[in-house]
Amino acid sequence: MAKIGIIGGSGLDNPDILKSAIDIHVDTPYGKPTSPLRIGKINDVDVVLIARHGREHIIPPTQVNYRANIQALKDQGCSHILATTACGSLREEIDRGDLVILDQFIDFTRLRKISFFEEFAPGDMKHTPMADPYSEKLRKILIETAKELNLKHHEAGTVVTIEGPRFSTRAESNMFRIWGADVINMSIAPETILANEAGIPYAAVAMSTDYDCWKEDEAPVTWEEILEIFGKNVDSVIALLTNAISKIK
Numbered sequence: 001m002a003k004i005g006i007i008g009g010s011g012l013d014n015p016d017i018l019k020s021a022i023d024i025h026v027d028t029p030y031g032k033p034t035s036p037l038r039i040g041k042i043n044d045v046d047v048v049l050i051a052r053h054g055r056e057h058i059i060p061p062t063q064v065n066y067r068a069n070i071q072a073l074k075d076q077g078c079s080h081i082l083a084t085t086a087c088g089s090l091r092e093e094i095d096r097g098d099l100v101i102l103d104q105f106i107d108f109t110r111l112r113k114i115s116f117f118e119e120f121a122p123g124d125m126k127h128t129p130m131a132d133p134y135s136e137k138l139r140k141i142l143i144e145t146a147k148e149l150n151l152k153h154h155e156a157g158t159v160v161t162i163e164g165p166r167f168s169t170r171a172e173s174n175m176f177r178i179w180g181a182d183v184i185n186m187s188i189a190p191e192t193i194l195a196n197e198a199g200i201p202y203a204a205v206a207m208s209t210d211y212d213c214w215k216e217d218e219a220p221v222t223w224e225e226i227l228e229i230f231g232k233n234v235d236s237v238i239a240l241l242t243n244a245i246s247k248i249k
Helices: 066-075 136-148 170-179 188-198 223-245
Strands: 003-007 019-024 037-042 045-050 080-089 099-101 104-108 158-162 183-185 202-210
Touching: 003 066, 037 223, 045 066, 066 188, 080 136, 080 188, 080 223, 099 136, 099 223, 104 170, 104 188, 136 202, 136 223, 158 170, 158 188, 183 202, 188 202, 202 223
Parallel strands: 003 045, 003 080, 080 202, 104 158, 158 183
Antiparallel strands: 019 037, 037 045, 080 183, 099 202
């Protein structure tokens, strides 16, 4: 039976969605995860939820203990991980509220712990393949479910993850577009890397909340705008995940 780890979790801890839920506090060799683990069932599937930035959203992106979060889900026996994230759009065609089923990332972070391998045993060097970092099986399930629910979505997209918590300059935003990035956020790449190192299939749904700052006919993004758009569209993310979970074997 699948056991699904969910990172992000905004709205998914609603007691009407998460059945028989309990909170547990755990530790890992990398410290404590960013929130207690909320364990329960969605559509009769065992799930473990972690709030990436804490339940009060007080942990900035650079300070998230990504290693502890992934290790905690692995220790709980999670067979798959689904993640949700808000993102900025770097493409005209990715509108506010659109969902993007990510298939590639560019890691533009510089200050984070992004590997479990701090040293190699003699003759046992660990270099994890990352050509296709997102589980194609999970991506197909998410795409199929988005179609069934008639959600506006994009079947692929490259996310660039920046350090934050500041937003990009216009020069950076345009550079990321030239690089081929489709959306931008501050959390997904390190998480993806660590899930791959841990050997857990991982997929992420990004919701576009704004156009970053490359689009000069619009005002630069603000945090208040992100919260407003996310709040208006979070039900789409919840519907996508709750329906997709039942299909994961």
